[in-house]
Amino acid sequence: MPMSLNAMKMGAVFILLASVAVIHHLPMGGFLGTHILHRELFFFPIVLAGLWFGLKAALFASVAASVVYAHFFTHNADVHTLSAAVVALQVAGFNLMALLTGWMVDRQRRQRRERDFLNDTFGKYVSSEVRDEIIGGRVTLNGELKEVTVMFADLRDFTCLVESISPREVVTVINTYFKAMSEIINAHHGLVLQFIGDEIEAVFGAPVALDNHQQYAMDAALEMRTRLSQVNLELANQGYPPLRHGIGLHTGKVVAANIGSPRRLSYAMVGETVNVASRIQALNKDYDTDILISDAVRAGLDRCVDMSPLPRVNVKGIRDPLLVHRIEPQPFVCVGDV
Secondary structure, three states, rough: OOOHHHHHHHHHHHHHHHHHHHHHHOOOHHHHHHHHHHHHHOOHHHHHHHHHOOOHHHHHHHHHHHHHHHHHHHHHHHHHOOOOHHHHHHHHHHHHHHHHHHHHHHHHHHHHHHHHHHHHOOOOOOOOOEEEEEEOOOOOOOOOOEEEEEEEEEEEEEHHHHHHHHHHHHHHHHHHHHHHHHHHHOOEEEEEEEEEEEEEEEEEOOOOOOOOOHHHHHHHHHHHHHHHHHHHHHHOOOOOOOEEEEEEEEEEEEEEEEEEEEEEEEEEEEEEHHHHHHHHHHHHHOOOOOEEEHHHHHHHOOOOOEEEEOOOOOOOOOOOEEOEEEEEEOOOOOOHHH
């Protein structure tokens, strides 16, 4: 098996340390040449270890170099006049170099991992402006209470379709739907949090705040309705039956943060608002509708949308009855808002 690059680098550091140690036992011209040249040589393995492997490796190389250096200049008869204070100062210099090099390298690696994580988490599903705000550190991901609008969009009767076509075709159909809908969510400054089976969870107003997240979410839902008709035409040309979906929107407070284990983090919303949005989406089945919104969403809209209130409904896990509005097939804009 070929030797790995890291193993080769580690070997190079050890060889360099050993070479410096050997050089110390070679005859040198005069005390000045011996001390200055040997002292400078010690920095090479320390710096290389730090640049290649980080702080721990740099400190290990520094300790090894310090032992060789101190032993040579305190036991060699030709340089016994070198004071202990000078030796100690030089050893401290080795360790300081190790700390600085290792710290800078570790910091750069940590920042690069964070950038890669943020880019992987948000880069595909948000606009470039939002992504830059996140990666630039101008948005906290460690946990904050935010008012947002949460969206759930779920395909109707998709299980029946899954049972009637091949697995490869299932993937083709659902990816076509997800791609079209996530592009719309992104265009309206929303963030796709996750795909759960045949369902999309998205948020408007996090991680970057939006002044009118209700309207952005509403506009996205209406465009998703229109886009689904176009998706169905594309699927029909490939011989697939039309898709139907239900969309639910709710506005409220959530805790927004990176959540998970150290090995697997994801940006998520936590709180009753998420549960309510999911329940509202599920009500589309009961009322044979495709878009339902809570009264909290309606109250935040700055343009009139053709909607009808439904009777207050009790849903599982929610204490108070919900006032939900059905969005009619054709939206309209109030004359005063034109």
